[in-house]
Amino acid sequence: MSRFEPREIEPKWQAAWDTAGTFTATRDAAKPKYYVLEMFPYPSGRIHMGHVRNYTMGDVVARYKSSCGFSVLHPMGWDAFGMPAENAAMEKGTHPGDWTYKNIDDMRAQMKPLGLSIDWSREFATCDPEYYGQQQAMFIDMMDKGLVYRKNATVNWDPVDMTVLANEQVIDGCGWRSGAPVERRDLTQWFFKISDFSEELLDALDGLDNWPDKVKLMQRNWIGKSRGLQFAFSTIDAPDGHDRIEVYTTRPDTLMGASFVGISPDHPLAKHLEAHNPDIAAFTAECRKGGTTEEAIETAEKLGMDTGIRVRHPFDTAWELPVYIANFILMDYGTGAIFGCPAHDQRDFEFASKYKLPITPVFEPAEGADPLTEAYVPLKTEKVRYVRSFAGDEIQTGEDGVNTAIDFCESNGIGHGVTKFRLRDWGLSRQRYWGCPIPVIHCETCGVVPEAKENLPVELPKDVTFDKPGNPLDRHPTWRNCACPTCGADAQRETDTMDTFVDSSWYYARFTAPRATTPTVAEDADYWMNVDQYIGGIEHAILHLLYSRFFARAMHLTGHLPKKAIEPFDALFTQGMVTHEIYLTRDESNRPVYHLPEEVEDGKVKATGEPVQVIPSAKMSKSKKNVVDPVNIINAYGADTARWFVLSDSPPERDVEWTASGAEAAYKHLGRVWRMAGDIASQTGNGEGDDELLRAMHKAIHDVTMGIESFGFNTSVAKLYALANAIQKSKAGADTRRQAMLVMAQLMSPMTPHLSEEIWSLLGGEGLIADAPWPKADAAMLVEDTVTLPIQINGKRRSEISVPKDMPKEEVEKLALAHDAVVKALNGGAPKKLIVVPGRIINVVI
């Protein structure tokens, strides 16, 4: 018997699948369909272990569903627009398109040896004009439906490079290349009206039964529906046109604890004041330093400046409150102005403490709370006694208090109750080259008009330079010039391109008809949509998934998707990352020097013998050099080993740490299975314990199937280890062992398809294992005749008894009470309580 040689087996079976067209997805009215999709990759040029894990999981589902009789669609494409291509262009002088397509070729070549059951005939890249042209057509349709508009929005501005920076390019408030402190600047930008769908996107989450609760919860909080009071403070000594400051609050019940009014540095009043007051201008300029992310704003030191303006409290016109400009107030949420109640809001508390503003409690503090060191913030459901309530000193829950306050204010003519959402419209403009051009034309007479559909795609010009920062489309000599599609006069193209999230918000629909000359084709979309199982990283829990949900709705409104597809992903699974230890040594100046895993052996750098410091498990990243290249693993052990390893041990939703010993172990196990199959192939004759082995086999069918169905691939793998052990130990006859081995090969086939095909053909299975129907467990073989029940005394396990499976509860109780350990513990007395959970446990309470 020769050795287990994946390098011989794997290409052979991949060729066999190709020849047979095993994975070509076809519309088949006679079969139920199943659409499994993994989040498509960005073509960085190298696949990494995270890809291997993601696509292997999808492949397990795809192959399993195919065996179960579904017509499966399992496609692959490339999320190909984005900044890295432009960065490469700047650094290496290559064109972003050339760089991207080269990377795609490289990655496809790295991916194919994995033996994924992908229908490669449907492959596309989002930077293909055939794809983004259809996206432009949809953009125009969305304009027609009023889902697109322009408005000013704030961007990160690098004052040295004179360019817009992505959040990622802002490091500690400074531009990543220039190092200059970033400023916030307003630009006119394109927006999708996702906020029209706030309520709908929120409510529809309830119907997504096969999405993780955590993702739905994150989306709910992101959409952020709230009920509150909007009202105005009247100002004293404020400039003309600012005699009122509109405020939105979700806690109007704390209005009697107001101690100041805060406005955003971008509030119209602040902007008016800074134009006339150099001190205020200096302060707001200070506030505008740093990046635009909410994180940067919220974690910055809380700064405030008294404007000198005062407002009157709505319930007591003699009560005056100061108006502060504060850097933590967002212009994007509510009205850009708040009232501060330091006694019951921690952030207001810290602000009031810093600027020596009064702290006035509205309700009695909680037991043990110290109002001098922190705010008392009751839960919505918590009952509180109001001591300074305008609506009566009552005990009620916080939520009731809010509603009472809104009612009271409305009936007294102070504002009105409103519902607000935190969700903002989707700004899709990017001042960059390598993206889908926004198909719009600026005409002096007609204004901003969409490009005519017959002129699509608006293709990116190839002749561009990246020798200076900024958008090359802006400085291209001719591309911008065009004729107005409405009046024919000379006009100019929009040079903003689309956010790459737009590209990834509808690719799932495009896979159903990837070569069509319309965005989708009705009958294909009808047949294949929705995606039955979507798999990807938890980092996409909010933005990508929310945008896709919005886009599917927009596509339905514009006639590109059926109604049923407005929630495009029926089931979602979020998988964890692949991590690895980090190895580092220090150079002469004590700076860290990172080492690749293959350069390290026994805690020492192979080349120098220098001992390494080991930092436990971290996300694989190039800069930390803790990456394992799947290509090396496949070359050394084969694809089946890599696939088996990433499915073993760790639950799919959790991070998995790559270890060399784990990969070695996976390889050894597959070799063992292969040898067992070889042994069985040459065996004949009868043995003993056939029934026992068959029971183990049926139990494995049941357990492995359950594991796959519930995304418990690690437990399926464990059950397959158990079955391998059972077959190995069994003395059963040759036919039975062969039968068990064939079933094991089938159960393993979604995970290790090449080895499974090899065993299948070796033991005389019919056709390809990929085409064989999934085995069914015989229910009769799963039932045990007797069960062992643990006996607990006062909740602690003390003994156990074996009873027939169907023994009535009363008889089990009798047996339990007669049991030695129980009799001894009772010491002649009677138990306080006797709990018998049939088939589970007995608990005697004394």
Added chain:
RNA sequence: GCGGGCGUGAUGGAAUGGUAGACAUACCAGACUUAAAAUCUGUUGGGGCGUAGCCCCGUGUGGGUUCGAGUCCCACCGCCCGCACCA
């Protein structure tokens, strides 16, 4: 800062509120071998005792609910993800 998640032996992990540690890794011991590798077999949460057995402790920390908690609730600690221009 805000939102979400996770935490179990030396290690990865298993466990519809019901025998904690399945299955693996590592270690140790044995078989085979001149030897090593490979392979096969077995042991292994910690502590204790009168050691065929029995007892105590044990799922990040501290409380709570329950006949019974790794699992549910509250607080805390640590780590991870997201925060709207990274993909």
